[in-house]
Every structure is written in structure tokens, then in C-alpha cells.
Amino acid sequence: MWVAIVVGAVVVLLLLFLVYTYNKLVRLRNETETGWANIDVQLRRRYDLVPNLVEAVKGYAAHERETFDSVTQARANAEQAAGPAAAAEANDHLGGAINRLIAVSEAYPQLRASENFLALQQELSDIEDKLAAARRYYNQTVYAYHNARQTFPGVLVAGPFGFHEREFFGTDEGRDAPVVSFAGAK
Numbered sequence: 001m002w003v004a005i006v007v008g009a010v011v012v013l014l015l016l017f018l019v020y021t022y023n024k025l026v027r028l029r030n031e032t033e034t035g036w037a038n039i040d041v042q043l044r045r046r047y048d049l050v051p052n053l054v055e056a057v058k059g060y061a062a063h064e065r066e067t068f069d070s071v072t073q074a075r076a077n078a079e080q081a082a083g084p085a086a087a088a089e090a091n092d093h094l095g096g097a098i099n100r101l102i103a104v105s106e107a108y109p110q111l112r113a114s115e116n117f118l119a120l121q122q123e124l125s126d127i128e129d130k131l132a133a134a135r136r137y138y139n140q141t142v143y144a145y146h147n148a149r150q151t152f153p154g155v156l157v158a159g160p161f162g163f164h165e166r167e168f169f170g171t172d173e174g175r176d177a178p179v180v181s182f183a184g185a186k
Contacts, residue, residue, distance in 0.1 A: 028145040035138030042131040060111040084167040
């Protein structure tokens with residue numbers, strides 16, 4: 001009789017452990033997906049802003065065709081990137097192209113003084129800040145998810161139930177955020 005009670009209690013505890021661990025992994029996996037969706041929203045805002053920036057600069061610097069083409073191509077590549085690693089790399093290239101576009105604008109005081117261009121620069125700065133925050137949140141949730149998957153007791157549940165590793169959204173360590181300068185513009 002006692003043996004049956006002890007065995008029953010152990011089975012119940014193991015089931016509770018399994019359910020708790022499984023639910024924790026599902027919650028963390030869902031958080032990583034939410035984090036990626038947040039990054040995707042900011043990337044979409046960035047992609048949508050790029051054509052407006054290009055058009056604003058084109059009106060003043062029509063001879064900078066190579067810069068416009070590189071920004072347009074980088075935007076297209078970034079939109080087609082699949083997965084966090086590819087998206088991070090493509091967005092690093094897009095950030096560099098945007099930096100070159102902003103640098104071109106510095107040579108045109110009338111453009112820098114344009115209210116439309118100033119608003120676009122401010123929006124770009126806002127998007128970059130939000131993208132950095134979304135990247136931090138996503139990478140933090142991926143880190144927590146990986147810890148739960150790879151440590152005991154989660155490692156016992158993760159493999160059999162198909163909880164796979166997630167990619168971090170990284171950036172080139174040496175790349176700075178796009179520089180948006182309002183100096184000299186009034």
C-alpha cells in the first residue's frame with residue numbers, strides 16, 4: 001500500500017515537473033517570437049523610410065546616383081533577408097548605405113534646412129533607437145530561452161519536445177549607429 005502511494009506521488013511529481021518545464025520553454029519560445037516581431041516592425045519602419053530619404057536627397061544632389069543606387073539595393077537585400085543572422089548582416093549594410101546618404105546631405109545646406117528632411121532625419125534617429133531596444137529585448141529573450149533549454153532540468157524536456165536553438169540578432173561590433181546631425185541646420 002505504501003509503495004503504491006510513494007510510486008503514485010513520484011509519478012505525479014514527475015508529471016508536474018514535465019508540465020512546468022514544458023510550459024516554461026513554450027513561454028520563452030513565444031517571447032523570442034514576440035521579440036523578433038518587434039524587430040521586424042522596426043525594420044519595416046526603417047525600410048519604409050529609406051525611399052523618402054532618398055527622394056529628399058535626390059532633389060538636391062541628383063549627381064549622387066551611385067549613393068542612391070547603393071541605398072536602394074541595400075534596402076532590397078535587407079527586406080529579403082531570412083532569419084535573424086541574415087537580417088542583421090543585411091541591415092548592417094543598409095545602415096552603412098544610409099550613413100553615406102546622410103553624408104551626401106551634409107554638402108547641401110538647403111537640404112539640411114528643409115523641414116521635410118529634418119523630420120525624416122528625426123524619424124530615422126527614432127527608428128534606430130527603437131530598433132536597438134527591440135534588438136536588446138530579442139537577444140535577451142533568446143539568451144533566457146537558451147539557458148532554459150541547455151540547463152537541467154530543461155535539457156531533459158527540450159530535446160524530446162523539439163525546442164530548437166534560436167539565432168541571435170547581432171550587428172557588426174565596429175559599426176556605429178547612423179549619425180544624424182542637426183548641426184548648422186536652423
